[in-house]
Amino acid sequence: MLRVPYGELEQTVAGALRRLGFAEERAQLCARLFAETTRDGVYTHGMNRFPRFVRMIRAGRIDIHASPVLTASHGALERWDGRRGVGNLNAHHSMGRAIELAGLHGVGAVALADTNHWMRAGTYGWQAAEAGFIGVCWTNTLPNMPPWGSSQIRLGNNPIVFAVPRPPAHIVFDMAMSQFSYGALAAYRERGEQLPVDGGFDTAGRLTRDPAAIEESQRVLPVGYWKGAGLAMMLDMIAAILSGGLATHQIPVEPEREVGISQIFLAFDPAALGPADAAAKMAGSIVASVDSHYPGQRAFELRAENLALGVPVDEAVWREVREIAGGA
Amino acid sequence: MLRVPYGELEQTVAGALRRLGFAEERAQLCARLFAETTRDGVYTHGMNRFPRFVRMIRAGRIDIHASPVLTASHGALERWDGRRGVGNLNAHHSMGRAIELAGLHGVGAVALADTNHWMRAGTYGWQAAEAGFIGVCWTNTLPNMPPWGSSQIRLGNNPIVFAVPRPPAHIVFDMAMSQFSYGALAAYRERGEQLPVDGGFDTAGRLTRDPAAIEESQRVLPVGYWKGAGLAMMLDMIAAILSGGLATHQIPVEPEREVGISQIFLAFDPAALGPADAAAKMAGSIVASVDSHYPGQRAFELRAENLALGVPVDEAVWREVREIAGGA
Numbered sequence: 001m002l003r004v005p006y007g008e009l010e011q012t013v014a015g016a017l018r019r020l021g022f023a024e025e026r027a028q029l030c031a032r033l034f035a036e037t038t039r040d041g042v043y044t045h046g047m048n049r050f051p052r053f054v055r056m057i058r059a060g061r062i063d064i065h066a067s068p069v070l071t072a073s074h075g076a077l078e079r080w081d082g083r084r085g086v087g088n089l090n091a092h093h094s095m096g097r098a099i100e101l102a103g104l105h106g107v108g109a110v111a112l113a114d115t116n117h118w119m120r121a122g123t124y125g126w127q128a129a130e131a132g133f134i135g136v137c138w139t140n141t142l143p144n145m146p147p148w149g150s151s152q153i154r155l156g157n158n159p160i161v162f163a164v165p166r167p168p169a170h171i172v173f174d175m176a177m178s179q180f181s182y183g184a185l186a187a188y189r190e191r192g193e194q195l196p197v198d199g200g201f202d203t204a205g206r207l208t209r210d211p212a213a214i215e216e217s218q219r220v221l222p223v224g225y226w227k228g229a230g231l232a233m234m235l236d237m238i239a240a241i242l243s244g245g246l247a248t249h250q251i252p253v254e255p256e257r258e259v260g261i262s263q264i265f266l267a268f269d270p271a272a273l274g275p276a277d278a279a280a281k282m283a284g285s286i287v288a289s290v291d292s293h294y295p296g297q298r299a300f301e302l303r304a305e306n307l308a309l310g311v312p313v314d315e316a317v318w319r320e321v322r323e324i325a326g327g328a
Numbered sequence: 329m330l331r332v333p334y335g336e337l338e339q340t341v342a343g344a345l346r347r348l349g350f351a352e353e354r355a356q357l358c359a360r361l362f363a364e365t366t367r368d369g370v371y372t373h374g375m376n377r378f379p380r381f382v383r384m385i386r387a388g389r390i391d392i393h394a395s396p397v398l399t400a401s402h403g404a405l406e407r408w409d410g411r412r413g414v415g416n417l418n419a420h421h422s423m424g425r426a427i428e429l430a431g432l433h434g435v436g437a438v439a440l441a442d443t444n445h446w447m448r449a450g451t452y453g454w455q456a457a458e459a460g461f462i463g464v465c466w467t468n469t470l471p472n473m474p475p476w477g478s479s480q481i482r483l484g485n486n487p488i489v490f491a492v493p494r495p496p497a498h499i500v501f502d503m504a505m506s507q508f509s510y511g512a513l514a515a516y517r518e519r520g521e522q523l524p525v526d527g528g529f530d531t532a533g534r535l536t537r538d539p540a541a542i543e544e545s546q547r548v549l550p551v552g553y554w555k556g557a558g559l560a561m562m563l564d565m566i567a568a569i570l571s572g573g574l575a576t577h578q579i580p581v582e583p584e585r586e587v588g589i590s591q592i593f594l595a596f597d598p599a600a601l602g603p604a605d606a607a608a609k610m611a612g613s614i615v616a617s618v619d620s621h622y623p624g625q626r627a628f629e630l631r632a633e634n635l636a637l638g639v640p641v642d643e644a645v646w647r648e649v650r651e652i653a654g655g656a
Binding site: 072073074075076077078079102104105106107108109111134136147148149150152154155162164171173175179197223224225227228229230231233234235236237238240241242244247248249266268269270272273274278279282283285286289290291292294295 | 406430432437507556568600602
């Protein structure tokens with residue numbers, strides 16, 4: 001693992017994206033979103049995803065020139081078509097538009113069809129909170145989780161994000177409907193560790209803490225058993241209905257062919273109803289009362305550490321990025 | 329357990345509420361919401377709650393004459409003060425207003441402060457779906473759940489509801505952030521059964537399936553361990569911030585003193601963006617693809633059964649209701 005200064009990381013990724021054909025402004029933003037995710041310690045969804053992202057661009061599954069277009073609207077609710085563009089750019093645009101709508105109407109809702117993987121879900125929560133808005137967003141995914149009581153992989157793990165502004169240490173909660181992501185399972189397996197709690201079923205249908213057994217069966221456990229399975233179904237349903245896009249069962253199962261997904265972005269303007277600092281005060285009071293780690297705390301702390309020491313990047317990934325950028 | 333014809337149940341409850349001082353229209357609506365909850369088989373939150381509801385009215389903790397008042401608004405986002413009125417009437421009013429706002433703006437959001445227990449959470453999801461709207465709502469509660477890794481009871485179990493219209497069998501999902509409600513724990517204990525999965529910690533801090541041990545420790549397990557604890561904190565935070573009302577740590581811990589809670593009601597108009605039947609079609613397609621029970625199915629089926637056979641009501645509860653109504 002290397003430690004790369006943040007600025008060098010972001011600029012090298014931007015250079016690679018330009019070489020891949022991205023327009024200047026889009027290269028800068030996309031690079032920032034990848035680099036910030038790694039800077040914040042969400043290693044599974046930052047630079048470690050970059051090689052797959054490049055393969056999907058080269059395979060023609062992500063259109064690097066496509067921007068979302070508005071396809072229907074009614075006041076504070078809009079439907080956009082992501083045109084199979086770059087997932088993090090599309091999602092950033094959509095939360096940005098939800099924030100604009102919330103500025104006008106108090107609340108804003110954007111439903112985005114036909115988009116691609118947004119990488120770190122929390123990115124768009126941080127985006128809302130940085131702008132002073134409460135943000136809620138979720139995505140559907142390819143089928144990667146069984147309904148409760150079934151061995152068939154029919155549900156997505158459909159991450160959802162809730163964010164509350166409290167500058168500079170915003171409260172950002174990001175939760176997939178599986179107890180552990182496949183990235184987390186792989187990380188436990190590579191460290192030779194068992195999961196701290198049951199994470200899925202083995203191929204014989206027994207609950208297990210063995211990450212490799214779950215990777216083999218693909219029967220990850222929904223959060224809260226039947227509850228997470230039900231919630232995943234609802235999030236898929238609302239995303240597909242409001243966006244007019246695809247539901248999980250219509251999305252290809254292979255990760256590198258997971259395209260055309262559906263997402264929801266909601267923003268609320270707390271300053272529209274009361275004093276501008278009321279949200280931060282209440283958030284602080286709740287965090288103090290609960291007296292435990294708060295969502296987003298780890299990202300905030302790792303951000304400071306990684307800005308000071310350099311951002312940890314896998315050596316092979318870094319070599320690939322630099323090669324694409326023409327700097328190797 | 330008696331089986332009472334639905335019409336008789338609703339009218340007897342309405343009579344009892346009139347005797348308690350409710351105005352005619354409010355008695356009718358409040359009675360319907362209690363009776364429908366029991367009709368739909370959600371026995372823990374229907375008539376079985378009625379005696380406690382009456383005690384809280386008699387103790388002056390619920391103001392049966394108070395209606396919510398608008399205290400701040402900005403377009404599609406409104407803040408209302410529930411004035412410690414009747415919880416289910418306040419919540420029904422708020423989802424009704426969110427639906428009106430969604431009719432005007434595509435999406436509507438109502439934040440309700442200073443209200444009381446809304447009884448069945450799903451009621452307001454069914455309300456949105458019956459009106460043809462997607463509904464999302466949640467409430468905070470008194471502290472009844474520990475943060476992950478703590479033995480202190482600092483979080484509410486803050487139920488959330490997602491509803492999608494698909495007439496007549498709407499999809500309505502209703503989930504508290506604890507793996508089991510205290511009502512469910514009591515039901516398992518009374519049947520002499522263990523829980524099907526771990527439901528909390530015993531007083532020694534060990535995960536357990538023994539409902540009595542969890543009732544004793546009060547350390548119920550959050551859905552998905554750390555995940556449900558984080559989600560509960562976010563729902564509390566957003567409800568308290570947008571409503572300007574109380575957060576969980578500011579709400580009295582004793583159930584019969586749980587007053588002044590905060591709630592959020594969101595409605596989305598799917599017909600504002602596309603064909604009116606698109607929501608129902610997509611919901612049906614997802615339900616078919618998942619090939620398991622869908623959220624709301626059990627309520628829909630029990631409703632038909634209880635309308636045909638009479639609604640099951642506990643004998644002692646029924647005697648009390650009839651006594652209050654003056655019919656005993």
